[in-house]
Amino acid sequence: xxxxxxxxxxxxxxxxxxxxxxxxxxxxxxxxxxxxxxxxxxxxxxxxxxxxxxxxxxxxxxxxxxxxxxxxxxxxxxxxxxxxxxxxxxxxxxxxxxxxxxxxxxxxxxxxxxxxxxxxxxxxxxxxxxxxxxxxxxxxxxxxxxxxxxxxxxxxxxxxxxxxxxxxxxxxxxxxxxxxxxxxxxxxxxxxxxxxxxxxxxxxxxxxxxxxxxxxxxxxxxxxxxxxxxxxxxxxxxxxx
Numbered sequence: 001x002x003x004x005x006x007x008x009x010x011x012x013x014x015x016x017x018x019x020x021x022x023x024x025x026x027x028x029x030x031x032x033x034x035x036x037x038x039x040x041x042x043x044x045x046x047x048x049x050x051x052x053x054x055x056x057x058x059x060x061x062x063x064x065x066x067x068x069x070x071x072x073x074x075x076x077x078x079x080x081x082x083x084x085x086x087x088x089x090x091x092x093x094x095x096x097x098x099x100x101x102x103x104x105x106x107x108x109x110x111x112x113x114x115x116x117x118x119x120x121x122x123x124x125x126x127x128x129x130x131x132x133x134x135x136x137x138x139x140x141x142x143x144x145x146x147x148x149x150x151x152x153x154x155x156x157x158x159x160x161x162x163x164x165x166x167x168x169x170x171x172x173x174x175x176x177x178x179x180x181x182x183x184x185x186x187x188x189x190x191x192x193x194x195x196x197x198x199x200x201x202x203x204x205x206x207x208x209x210x211x212x213x214x215x216x217x218x219x220x221x222x223x224x225x226x227x228x229x230x231x232x233x234x235x236x237x238x239x240x241x
Contacts, residue, residue: 150176
């Protein structure tokens with residue numbers, strides 16, 4: 001509701017989802033839920049925008065106005081969305097009730113690193129992605145040294161405290177690319193592990209030398225769970241499939 005404000009309605013209520021209700025558009029198992037409905041009469045969204053709502057890093061906002069990660073980070077529960085351009089938007093969030101949540105099998109969540117003290121060197125030229133990844137990894141207990149490009153990271157690596165055990169770097173960056181950075185950092189820190197990430201096609205990544213056998217790789221866009229899991233796997237020396 002960017003111009004002139006409007007009406008925002010928040011309605012919590014208990015609901016029971018049965019087989020018929022689940023078949024009518026709510027992708028949820030039958031049971032008792034708490035429904036949180038949030039509606040506005042603002043600008044609304046087109047069908048094309050709605051189709052991308054839950055994709056990591058998708059946003060219609062300009063630089064510095066948002067990361068586009070709110071819905072991609074949703075964990076647990078179920079969400080439905082109704083929206084029309086110039087008519088407003090309604091989100092309906094179905095959260096399992098306490099009794100259901102306590103009796104239901106626990107969903108597999110990314111585990112923390114065993115000590116929570118690993119140090120990570122993060123190099124990502126996209127500011128939004130860099131800040132998000134830093135926040136997420138710090139939330140899992142890691143120490144994160146974040147840089148916008150390879151040149152800055154390489155100049156600082158010898159003075160970092162604690163010394164990084166893992167380098168996470170974008171493959172395609174202005175100036176020094178991720179492969180060259182990894183090679184240069186390994187000269188200073190031979191034991192460091194490396195996790196490459198990129199949103200480019202495999203052909204372009206291969207041109208930068210980051211798709212060889214044994215290379216650890218994370219494709220963009222990635223979820224919070226995927227990032228946390230891959231970092232732990234690489235730190236523990238678990239080879240990706």
